[in-house]
Amino acid sequence: MGTSHGIAIVGLGVISRAYLETLTRHPRLRIVAVADLDAERARATAADTGAEALAVDAALAHPEVQTVLNLTIPAAHAEVALAAIAAGKDVYGEKPLAATLAEAREVVAAAAAAGVRVGSAPDTVLGTGTQTARSAVESGLIGRPVSATATWVAPGHEAWHPNPDFYYAPGGGPLLDMGPYYISSLVQTLGPVVSATGAASRLRSSRVIQTGPRAGEEIPVSVDTHVSGVLEHANGALSTITTSFDGVRTQANPIEIHGERGSLSVPDPNYFDGEVRTFALGSEAWAPVAASAGFEEGSRGAGLIDFVFGDRQTPRAGGAIGLHVLEVMSALLESARSGRRVAVDSAPELPSLVPLTPRSEWLS
Numbered sequence: 001m002g003t004s005h006g007i008a009i010v011g012l013g014v015i016s017r018a019y020l021e022t023l024t025r026h027p028r029l030r031i032v033a034v035a036d037l038d039a040e041r042a043r044a045t046a047a048d049t050g051a052e053a054l055a056v057d058a059a060l061a062h063p064e065v066q067t068v069l070n071l072t073i074p075a076a077h078a079e080v081a082l083a084a085i086a087a088g089k090d091v092y093g094e095k096p097l098a099a100t101l102a103e104a105r106e107v108v109a110a111a112a113a114a115g116v117r118v119g120s121a122p123d124t125v126l127g128t129g130t131q132t133a134r135s136a137v138e139s140g141l142i143g144r145p146v147s148a149t150a151t152w153v154a155p156g157h158e159a160w161h162p163n164p165d166f167y168y169a170p171g172g173g174p175l176l177d178m179g180p181y182y183i184s185s186l187v188q189t190l191g192p193v194v195s196a197t198g199a200a201s202r203l204r205s206s207r208v209i210q211t212g213p214r215a216g217e218e219i220p221v222s223v224d225t226h227v228s229g230v231l232e233h234a235n236g237a238l239s240t241i242t243t244s245f246d247g248v249r250t251q252a253n254p255i256e257i258h259g260e261r262g263s264l265s266v267p268d269p270n271y272f273d274g275e276v277r278t279f280a281l282g283s284e285a286w287a288p289v290a291a292s293a294g295f296e297e298g299s300r301g302a303g304l305i306d307f308v309f310g311d312r313q314t315p316r317a318g319g320a321i322g323l324h325v326l327e328v329m330s331a332l333l334e335s336a337r338s339g340r341r342v343a344v345d346s347a348p349e350l351p352s353l354v355p356l357t358p359r360s361e362w363l364s
Contacts, residue, residue: 003028004027004028004029004030005028005029005030005067005308005309006030006032006062006064006066006067007029007030007031007032007065007066007067007068007069008031008032008033008034008035008059008062008065008067008069008089009031009033009034009035009045009051009059009068009069009071010034010035010036010056010059010060010068010070010071010072010084011035011070011073011076011080011094012034012036012041012042012045012071013036013071013073013163014161015071015094015300016045016071018299018300018301019069019071019300019301019304020045020048020049021299021300021301022299022300022301022302022305022363023069023301023304023305024049026305026363026364027364028309028364029305029308030064031049031050031051032051032052032062032064032065033052033053033054033059033062033065034046034051034052034053034054034059035053035055035058035059039053042054056080056083057083060083060084060087060089061087065089066089066090066308067089067090067091067092067304067307068080068081068084068087068089068091068092069092069093069304070084070091070092070094071093071094072094073166073171074096074098074099074166074172074176075099075166075169075170075171077093077094077096077097077099077103077107077171078098078100078103078104078106080093081093081107082107085107085110085111085114085116085118086110086114088114088116089116090116090117090118090119090307090308091116091117091118091119092118092119092120092303092304092307092317093118093119093120093121093322094120094121095120095121095122095180095181095322095325096120096171096176096180096322096325096326096329097118097120097319097323097325097326098171098326099170099176100170100171100330101326101330104322104323104326104327105323107319108319108320108323111319117307117312117315117318117319118318118319118322119303119304119307119315119317119318119319119322120318120319120321120322120323121180121300121303121317121322122180122181122184122269122303122317123298123300123301123302123303123304123306123316123317124181124269124270124271124272124298124300125181125184125185125188125269126272126294126295126298126302126303126316126317126354127271127272127273127294127295127296127298127302128272128273128274128291128294128295128298129266129267129268129269129271129272129273129274129276129294130184130185130188130189130266130267130269130294131188131293131294131295131353132276132289132291132293132294133185133188133189133255133257133264133266133276133289134188134189134293134353135292135293135353136264136276136278136292137189137190137257137259137264138353141259141261141262141264141278141289142257142259142260142261142262142263142264142278142280143259143260143262144259144260145189145190145235145237145257145258145259146237146238146259146260147237147238147239147240147257147258148186148189148190148238148239148240148255148256148257148258149239149240149241149252149253149255149256150182150183150185150239150240150241150242150254150255151241151242151250151252151253151254151255152174152178152179152181152182152242152243152244152250152254153243153244153247153248153249153250154244154245154247154248154249155245155246155247155248156225156245156246157177157245158207158208158209158210158219159210159211160211161211162209162211162212162213162214163209163212163214164209164219167245168207168219168220168221168222168225169223170223172223173223173224173225173227173245174225174226174243174244174245175200175224175227175243175329175332175333176326176329178243178270179227179241179243179325179332180322180325180326180329181268181269181270182241182243182254182255182269183231183241183325183328183329184269184321185255185266185269186231186233186239186241186255187321187324187325187328188350189257189266190233190235190237190239190257191233191234191235191350192233192324192346192348192350193231193232193233193234193239193324193328193331193344194232194233194234194343194344194347195231195232195331195341195342195343195344196229196230196231196232196328196331196332196335196341196342196344197229197230197332197335197340197342198227198228198229198230198331198332198333198334198335198336198342199227199228199229199335200224200226200227200228200332200333200336200337201224201225201226201246202221202223202224202225202226203226203245203246204221205220205221206218206219206220207219207221224333224336225244225245225246226242226243226244226246226247227241227242227244227332227333227336228240228241228242228243229241229332229335229336231328231332234347253265253266254266254268254269254270255267255268255269260281261280261281262278262279262280262281262283263278263279264276264277264278264289265277265278265279265286272294272295272297272298272299272302273291273294273296273298275288275289276289276291277289291356292356293353293354294354294356294357295354295357295359296356296357296358296359296362297358297359298359298362302362303316303317304317305362305363306354306362311351311352314349314351315351316351316352316354318348318351320346320349321348321350321351323346323348324344324346324347324348327344327345327346328344331343331344
């Protein structure tokens with residue numbers, strides 16, 4: 001294990017299980033340290049992985065740790081990232097990059113000054129679903145892209161999460177929670193966004209936890225719970241996005257992209273795979289598009305693996321994309337508050353397309 005890459009995980013909530021399932025299978029990664037506010041949970045995870053259960057500062061300072069995986073709640077993303085950077089570590093975090101745009105910019109600037117790297121989820125867009133769609137658009141399959149729609153509607157995470165408070169606190173809400181998947185997919189397929197126009201609403205001021213030991217407890221809502229908007233991409237395409245904790249269900253395709261010569265149905269970017277379909281101008285039915293790009297059988301943590309072992313200059317799940325996506329979401333919310341169109345200043349270089357890569361290869 002002397003040549004393995006050392007990882008410290010900070011935050012061991014629900015999402016950590018999916019990461020651990022992937023990362024513990026990689027022969028060149030080693031979970032060195034874990035930290036969580038719940039000391040017992042940290043000890044249990046350490047026992048399962050062979051890691052040390054440490055306080056956050058000690059985990060970040062561990063000499064065998066090279067990259068910190070930041071799985072804390074959004075409100076703590078920036079604090080932990082900045083501490084990791086100050087300790088001289090690369091840091092890869094769950095989405096969004098930070099709870100606010102100002103914090104995210106501080107994280108990216110601090111990393112650049114320290115000579116370390118920042119990565120950010122979601123990595124689902126590196127799977128065969130979004131990557132095949134990107135390949136199809138770039139190959140000209142549907143002609144020049146004109147527009148896209150992205151839709152995510154659900155009644156709220158209190159239906160399944162035992163501690164959903166942070167979803168309704170600053171840094172949460174359907175846009176900052178689920179929007180990163182859909183906007184990242186739109187950016188991957190259509191390129192950066194230059195402006196946003198949004199509208200938002202809040203159905204009620206509190207929610208009731210429906211599962212776990214706190215079932216029946218009422219929690220406050222301090223963020224907008226339905227956000228819609230229009231994104232203008234640099235290539236002229238217009239994307240319409242809806243994210244909602246106030247609906248029940250939708251039959252809308254997660255993402256559709258429309259071009260001069262055809263339309264593309266893109267699978268849900270909350271997952272890695274799924275069938276891409278196209279409807280060509282003059283045809284009579286949707287037709288499947290064979291997977292041509294992406295990590296096959298992707299799972300949470302694939303982006304971290306690519307971040308560690310892939311292109312170090314322009315990581316596919318890098319901080320520049322994470323910052324841009326957060327700026328787009330912030331622009332939508334600012335537009336909803338102000339009633340005006342808001343410019344998006346960042347214009348990241350898109351990372352390279354993921355070649356069609358079998359699971360046995362990207363997990364080795």
